[in-house]
Amino acid sequence: MQHDEFIAQVRHRANLRTSGDAELATRATLETLAERLAGNEANNAAAQLPKGIAQYLQHQYAGTGVRLSLDEFFQRISLREGVELPKAVNHARAVIKVLAEAISPGEIQDIRTQLPPEFEQLFEVGSQGKMQVNT
Secondary structure, three states: OOHHHHHHHHHHHHOOOOHHHHHHHHHHHHHHHHHHOEOOHHHHHHOOOOHHHHHHHOOOOOOEOOOOOHHHHHHHHHHHHOOOHHHHHHHHHHHHHHHHHHOOHHHHHHHHHHOOHHHHHHHHHOOOOOOOOOO
């Protein structure tokens, strides 16, 4: 998947007005995910993505394995993206869904394995339906 296709998919699935908004949502989500992952997992996923998207998984704090609940994960995305929490949840779900389609099933499974059980709903629900978030 190419950079522009990734961003276009996020834009469409999150119902964002511009590609710039989709880029920001992608960056906020993937940087937060990269902080949550430990070891080389973020780099392994980044190796399967186009350069412009991969860099979000390779930022300064990637691989630190910061312990975050799902609520804290969404709150960080909301702050990074500069949008209200419900919008950040929707955007993050869209980004994760596109990420799951852009990298190999084995790699997405490796990511899922590192996350606590409460994150499963993020991957299973994708960008459709209601999701339980504590605000």
